Amino acid sequence: MEERVARYGRREVLKRTGVLAAGIAAAPLIAACQTSTTTQKTGKVVVMTDPNEFGAEDVKAIEDATKLKLEVVKSDLTRLYAMYAAGNPPDLFRVQAAGVPQYISRKMVKNLQPYFAASKVLKPDDLAPSNNFYKWDGKVVGKGDLYGMVKDWSPDFTLFAYTKAFDEAGVKVPSDSAPLSYQELHDLATKVNRKSGGKRTYWGFVHSNNDQWIDRTAMNMLAEKGQSLYSADFSTANITGNAEAVKVFKYLYDLAAEGLQQSPVDPSPNWMGADFNNGQIAILQYGYWFSAMAESDTTKGKTVMLPAPTWSGTRRDPTMTATGWVMSAQTKDPDAAWAVFETYMGGAPAVTRAGSGWGVPGLKSLYAKMPTDTAFQKQVQKVLGDELKYSDGVLQFNPYIGEETFSTTWKKHLETALKGQISFDKMLSNIEADVNGAIADGRKIVGQ
Amino acid sequence: MVGTAHALERTAARPRSTWWRRRGTRRAVTFYAFISPWLIGFVALGAIPLLLALLMSFTNYDGLNLDYVRFVGADNYARAVNDPDTLHSMQRTLVFVGSTVTLGLVVQLGAALLLDAPVPGRGLFRTLFYLPYVVPVVAGAWIWKIFTDPNGGLLNALIGLVKPEFAMNWIVEQPTTVLVLFTVWALTGGGMVVFLAGLQGIPAELKEAAQIDGAGPVSVLRFITLPLLAPVILFQLVVSLIGAMQIIQQPLLLAPGLLGPGTLPPRDNYLYVVHAYHEIFVNQRFGYGAALLWILFLITLGLTLALVRSSRRWVHYEEAQ
Numbered sequence: 001m002e003e004r005v006a007r008y009g010r011r012e013v014l015k016r017t018g019v020l021a022a023g024i025a026a027a028p029l030i031a032a033c034q035t036s037t038t039t040q041k042t043g044k045v046v047v048m049t050d051p052n053e054f055g056a057e058d059v060k061a062i063e064d065a066t067k068l069k070l071e072v073v074k075s076d077l078t079r080l081y082a083m084y085a086a087g088n089p090p091d092l093f094r095v096q097a098a099g100v101p102q103y104i105s106r107k108m109v110k111n112l113q114p115y116f117a118a119s120k121v122l123k124p125d126d127l128a129p130s131n132n133f134y135k136w137d138g139k140v141v142g143k144g145d146l147y148g149m150v151k152d153w154s155p156d157f158t159l160f161a162y163t164k165a166f167d168e169a170g171v172k173v174p175s176d177s178a179p180l181s182y183q184e185l186h187d188l189a190t191k192v193n194r195k196s197g198g199k200r201t202y203w204g205f206v207h208s209n210n211d212q213w214i215d216r217t218a219m220n221m222l223a224e225k226g227q228s229l230y231s232a233d234f235s236t237a238n239i240t241g242n243a244e245a246v247k248v249f250k251y252l253y254d255l256a257a258e259g260l261q262q263s264p265v266d267p268s269p270n271w272m273g274a275d276f277n278n279g280q281i282a283i284l285q286y287g288y289w290f291s292a293m294a295e296s297d298t299t300k301g302k303t304v305m306l307p308a309p310t311w312s313g314t315r316r317d318p319t320m321t322a323t324g325w326v327m328s329a330q331t332k333d334p335d336a337a338w339a340v341f342e343t344y345m346g347g348a349p350a351v352t353r354a355g356s357g358w359g360v361p362g363l364k365s366l367y368a369k370m371p372t373d374t375a376f377q378k379q380v381q382k383v384l385g386d387e388l389k390y391s392d393g394v395l396q397f398n399p400y401i402g403e404e405t406f407s408t409t410w411k412k413h414l415e416t417a418l419k420g421q422i423s424f425d426k427m428l429s430n431i432e433a434d435v436n437g438a439i440a441d442g443r444k445i446v447g448q
Numbered sequence: 449m450v451g452t453a454h455a456l457e458r459t460a461a462r463p464r465s466t467w468w469r470r471r472g473t474r475r476a477v478t479f480y481a482f483i484s485p486w487l488i489g490f491v492a493l494g495a496i497p498l499l500l501a502l503l504m505s506f507t508n509y510d511g512l513n514l515d516y517v518r519f520v521g522a523d524n525y526a527r528a529v530n531d532p533d534t535l536h537s538m539q540r541t542l543v544f545v546g547s548t549v550t551l552g553l554v555v556q557l558g559a560a561l562l563l564d565a566p567v568p569g570r571g572l573f574r575t576l577f578y579l580p581y582v583v584p585v586v587a588g589a590w591i592w593k594i595f596t597d598p599n600g601g602l603l604n605a606l607i608g609l610v611k612p613e614f615a616m617n618w619i620v621e622q623p624t625t626v627l628v629l630f631t632v633w634a635l636t637g638g639g640m641v642v643f644l645a646g647l648q649g650i651p652a653e654l655k656e657a658a659q660i661d662g663a664g665p666v667s668v669l670r671f672i673t674l675p676l677l678a679p680v681i682l683f684q685l686v687v688s689l690i691g692a693m694q695i696i697q698q699p700l701l702l703a704p705g706l707l708g709p710g711t712l713p714p715r716d717n718y719l720y721v722v723h724a725y726h727e728i729f730v731n732q733r734f735g736y737g738a739a740l741l742w743i744l745f746l747i748t749l750g751l752t753l754a755l756v757r758s759s760r761r762w763v764h765y766e767e768a769q
Contacts, residue, residue: 077709078729081511106512198615199599210705264714265620267704269593402732404710411712438731445508445516 045333045340048073048080048090049325053151053358058349065347066339084108089328091337095148097133097141097322098216101399104136104147105446109326113145115338121346126363128153129392133322139233142394148326149345152359154287155317155391157220157308158383159185160294164302165192165202165282176383179307179315182221182251185283189260192282200280204260206272207285208407211263211414214252215406216320217285219395221248221311229406234398235443237406237435240428248311253424256414264415287319288387289359291380303376305383308390318393324362360384400442401435409434505738512732524739534740536715537723538747540624544719545692547628552688553681555632556639561669563640564647574644581637589701592630593619619702623714631698635691639684646680647673678763686752693748696721720744 045068047054059070073079075094083089095103103109116122127146130153137144159180166173169192174180180188189204208214219229227244230237239245256263268275276284277296283306284290294303308317325344331337344350345362354361354369357377361367370384371377398406409431417427467473480487505524509517528534563574580588596603596618607614618626650673658668674681699722703713709729713722721744728737 084513085511087514102512107515108513197613198604198617212708212710262705264704264712266617267620269597269704271706402730404708404730405732408710408712408726408730411710412715412718415715441508441731441733442510445510445518447516 043336044069044071045092045337046071046073046090047325047340048075048083048093050075050094054344057352058344061348061352062340062343065343066336068336068340070340084328084330087330089330091331091333092325092327092341094151095324095326096403097319097395098397098403100134100148100322100326101136101141101397102402102442103326105138105399108329109147110329110331110334111145112147112149112327112338112341115334115342116146119342119346121342122149122363126365128360128362128364130319130322130360131324131362132392132394133319134324134326136399141396148324149341150319150322150324150362151345152289152353152361153319153322153324154289154359155308155384155387156287156320157217157285157317158287158387159306159309160276160284160286160290161304161306162202162276162279162282162284162299162302163304164279164299165194168192169194169282173304174306176304176306176379177386180309181313182309182311185309186251186255186260189255189283190258193258193260194282195259200266202280202282203262203268203275205255205283205285206262206275206281207255208252209272210267211411212404212407213320214410216395218245218248218252220316220318220320220393221251223393223395224311224314224316228396230396230398230439234396234400235439235448237398237432237439239432240425246428249428250424253414253417253427257418263418264411265418287321287359288380288384289357291377292357295376301376305380307383307387315390316393317387317390318395319391320395360388398439398442400446401438405438406431406435409438501738502742504735505742507735509734509738510732511728511734520735524733524736525743527736528740528743533718533723534720537718537720540716540718541693541720544624544628544695544717545689547624548631548692549685549688551628552632552635552639553684555636556684557643557677557681559636559640560643560647561673564644574640577640578637580634583634585634585697586701588630588634589698592626592633593702596626619704620714623702623717627699627702627717630702631692631695634698635688639688642684643677643680646677650676675764678759679765682755682759682763686755689751689755690748693744693751694721695719696725700725 047070049072051072051074054072059072062068063070073090080089080093089108100109116124116127124146128150130150131146132142133150134146134148135142135144136147161173163173171188171191174184174188185205191204192202193204194201208217215229222229222245225244227242228238229245239249252261255261256266259266262268262272262275268280270278272281272284273286273290273293275281276286276290276294277299279296279298286294288305291305294305295301308315310316325341327334327337327341350361350363350366351369353359354366355371357371361369367388370381372381397403413422413427413430413434416422417424422430506519506521507517508520559577563570563577567573583591595601598604598615598617601618603618604614604616607616616622654672654676655668658672663671696719699713699717699719700707700711702717703711705711712718712726720740724737724740724744727733727740
């Protein structure tokens with residue numbers, strides 16, 4: 001009798017637990033299926049961004065100006081995906097240009113063109129060219145409506161030279177008025193590169209942030225000749241069948257193979273900015289924003305900014321990150337989210353950012369606020385002023401793959417090639433096959 | 449009137465009272481009330497995610513939004529069989545598991561045997577051996593990265609004392625060796641404590657009897673200690689195996705450069721869960737990644753069952769009195 005009653009209790013508890021579990025499991029799915037986006041106005045705007053670039057002062061300035069409450073969530077791709085899956089994404093979130101076409105084509109972000117058209121703060125004529133990265137008409141980046149805006153940006157292909165490495169090698173630091181060609185840059189890097197007894201003193205020429213942005217570097221080099229890394233409809237990667245692309249990747253491969261650039265077989269435990277600050281990089285490819293931190297105790301007075309190199313003689317120096325904000329298409333109160341967006345991009349926080357030197361402002365009217373106090377800042381501004389003339393271009397990011405798909409595939413096959421396990425040609429065909437596989441999956445998902 | 453009301457109350461209360469008075473029901477409710485914190489946690493954080501992951505593994509979900517999710521049948525499972533990265537990562541995982549579990553058990557048991565002996569400073573050594581176990585894995589990885597750094601790491605400096613021109617970038621040239629040693633180093637303390645508890649449960653009179661019969665230390669270890677410790681060895685073997693099959697943090701943390709979604713360990717340390725992680729968060733193949741993880745679950749389950757079945761031959765339990 002006692003045993004029978006106990007069994008009954010266990011079943012009952014399990015049954016109820018099952019109902020509870022099903023309820024919990026269904027909740028996010030039900031929430032995700034809800035299409036209502038503008039019914040609830042809570043007076044609170046959720047912003048997912050990097051707390052290092054969005055501090056308490058920014059929050060206070062925006063809350064004071066908009067009378068709205070801000071909730072800041074730390075940028076985290078995994079969490080962003082989870083919030084989207086649960087039907088509750090942040091109202092505004094930080095993105096980089098590479099992700100924008102995908103977010104737009106998947107209808108995850110809101111078209112802000114009507115808001116920009118009506119804004120008295122963010123006027124279309126005043127927008128810096130880098131904001132074109134937030135345009136996507138379904139076919140190309142840079143055309144169509146605006147879906148977001150850069151918080152600030154830089155022409156990202158400029159160089160920073162550590163003059164001590166040049167002095168030690170007995171090599172003259174290049175002119176900051178005329179750009180080097182990539183071939184000249186390679187030759188120069190060979191002279192200032194220094195490694196002996198397995199110990200690294202200087203990497204000759206470091207770019208692409210541990211190869212994380214290798215596709216962006218290649219895209220810009222190809223764009224000088226009017227070519228793209230992808231086919232016109234983004235359905236395939238054009239590498240092995242494009243002689244120019246093969247040349248570009250051979251150049252980038254050689255930098256790694258010759259030990260001039262950080263690579264999977266000669267890695268740095270750090271990020272390249274820190275390595276430059278530690279005096280371990282002779283030439284670093286980074287944008288204007290890095291000038292705010294390029295002078296460390298080690299590199300102070302020994303750092304010079306140089307123009308972006310050219311692949312085929314055509315000057316071209318767009319941003320490769322275009323870090324900024326977009327608004328979720330599912331935001332419950334787009335007007336409130338826009339008020340926050342507009343204040344951050346054009347209000348007091350934007351003015352403060354412009355004066356900090358951590359990037360070129362997203363509005364041309366704020367360019368004059370960039371700092372020119374020190375000799376280094378003056379030299380940087382001289383180079384930057386010239387580079388801005390060549391920074392109108394965009395990079396054509398593929399809307400069917402993730403931001404890191406290409407670079408991770410590159411790193412995977414680069415390691416085996418550098419270790420001599422596969423040839424350079426095989427490396428390229430492997431990369432192309434993997435990236436095309438990812439593109440095919442992305443296209444299949446959207447029914448193409 | 450009052451009496452009638454009382455009678456009605458009694459009548460109404462009787463069934464509940466009877467139900468509650470049943471001893472079995474009371475015991476069952478009490479039991480489930482006590483385990484409910486775990487049960488709720490398991491259901492919410494274990495069973496439901498597992499169920500959702502299983503459902504996801506039959507879809508094309510890419511993590512972005514649910515509008516495009518479609519049922520794809522067993523495609524993701526078929527893909528796993530033909531994916532060279534899956535096969536490579538599984539092969540590397542088995543190498544890692546074999547090395548880590550074997551070496552780990554030997555080191556843990558060895559440390560426990562040494563520190564079970566009544567030697568001076570035993571408490572201090574137990575603490576020192578246990579210390580790496582409480583060091584957070586991120587800090588531990590940095591210690592090993594600095595230790596093996598080619599530009600000033602202690603390891604190369606020590607080898608340099610006897611071989612002056614020695615230079616090796618350990619995490620590039622010997623990535624699996626570093627990973628195995630790091631993992632064993634980090635887990636030795638935990639396993640050592642379990643073995644110590646097991647050793648202290650072995651009756652001293654058995655060892656004394658064997659010694660009186662002329663058994664030396666090796667014979668005592670072989671014929672008394674290890675057989676009686678076999679259930680603990682089995683437990684550690686199973687736990688280590690499951691843990692090693694699922695490892696992800698360590699290879700990512702030991703990878704060159706800073707940690708990010710696109711962090712890629714050296715090819716030799718491209719283990720199975722790292723591959724699943726990359727498929728999910730880099731290639732946006734959430735459905736495929738979920739299928740990979742379910743396959744891993746089945747493989748781990750199979751290995752564990754095989755291990756438990758094999759234990760009938762080498763693990764002996766004391767008969768109940």
